[in-house]
Amino acid sequence: MRSSLENYPLEFGQNMEVEKIRELPLVTAYVIRHGETTEDKLNPNRSLTPEGERQADEAAGHLIAELNPATDIIQLLDSGNHRANVTVMRVAEKLKEAGFKFFIPVHTDKAGNVQDADVQTTNNPKSKKYDKIGAANIPDEFKKLLADPALHAELGIGDDIPDKRILTWFMIQREGMETPAQVVERVKKGMVDTQKQLPKLNKVLTPDQRVVVIAAGNASMVDPLVTEASGVHPKDRGGETHNCEGFKVDFKVGEDPEIGLWGENIEKYKK
Numbered sequence: 093m094r095s096s097l098e099n100y101p102l103e104f105g106q107n108m109e110v111e112k113i114r115e116l117p118l119v120t121a122y123v124i125r126h127g128e129t130t131e132d133k134l135n136p137n138r139s140l141t142p143e144g145e146r147q148a149d150e151a152a153g154h155l156i157a158e159l160n161p162a163t164d165i166i167q168l169l170d171s172g173n174h175r176a177n178v179t180v181m182r183v184a185e186k187l188k189e190a191g192f193k194f195f196i197p198v199h200t201d202k203a204g205n206v207q208d209a210d211v212q213t214t215n216n217p218k219s220k221k222y223d224k225i226g227a228a229n230i231p232d233e234f235k236k237l238l239a240d241p242a243l244h245a246e247l248g249i250g251d252d253i254p255d256k257r258i259l260t261w262f263m264i265q266r267e268g269m270e271t272p273a274q275v276v277e278r279v280k281k282g283m284v285d286t287q288k289q290l291p292k293l294n295k296v297l298t299p300d301q302r303v304v305v306i307a308a309g310n311a312s313m314v315d316p317l318v319t320e321a322s323g324v325h326p327k328d329r330g331g332e333t334h335n336c337e338g339f340k341v342d343f344k345v346g347e348d349p350e351i352g353l354w355g356e357n358i359e360k361y362k363k
Contacts, residue, residue: 114299117342121305124338125314126179137174151336152186161191164304168219171226171309180308184217198292211296224282228312229270258332272316283349314338322361
């Protein structure tokens with residue numbers, strides 16, 4: 093039997109507009125800890141070790157396997173620290189080699205109206221500092237306290253925890269030191285800011301396109317979100333989040349952000 097559409101001229105079928113359903117989130121953000129750094133832990137400008145470079149390359153390989161250069165457009169962010177910037181840019185170079193393009197922010201007029209007809213991209217990756225994913229505000233005097241072996245012993249932190257500073261931070265509070273809960277609140281405000289950008293992105297992205305944010309930061313930013321997403325305290329995870337692992341957030345219009353875990357060592361703690 094002929095369908096009802098076949099009773100019409102061919103031109104009718106050709107001119108019909110079929111609304112495409114968006115299957116991908118509008119934005120997906122991967123927020124990871126930077127790669128392993130040199131031993132001078134109180135030096136804010138320390139860089140990656142060869143192992144840290146390998147970790148960044150491995151993370152890039154996992155991202156390339158998960159993503160699609162035909163649909164996913166990459167945006168780069170970092171916490172502002174040198175080690176985070178170096179990590180995300182090393183990942184970006186691998187993505188570039190794999191054929192991915194990089195997002196150019198949407199242009200708007202003074203009234204906030206979108207000026208672009210479609211999404212704009214570049215072949216030249218560049219990361220932007222984003223304050224909402226910055227390291228926890230821990231003054232230097234407290235950084236030294238967090239590294240104090242006597243305090244570790246007092247808190248009962250065993251030698252099975254390789255780097256005891258993050259766990260110590262979770263276990264003590266000092267006036268003037270940002271807490272893990274405050275970091276979660278700050279990062280979530282950043283998610284609200286992203287949600288506000290979705291209508292603009294929706295105007296320039298086709299239903300099969302997605303902006304994928306790759307962001308690198310410090311353990312003091314990543315661990316509080318990983319702890320909330322997993323429900324597992326760092327002491328029960330053997331310490332801080334592994335280098336170049338962290339959390340993933342999917343953003344969809346009209347829905348709350350969906351936060352999950354990302355990285356082969358951390359994904360076993362998924363709720």
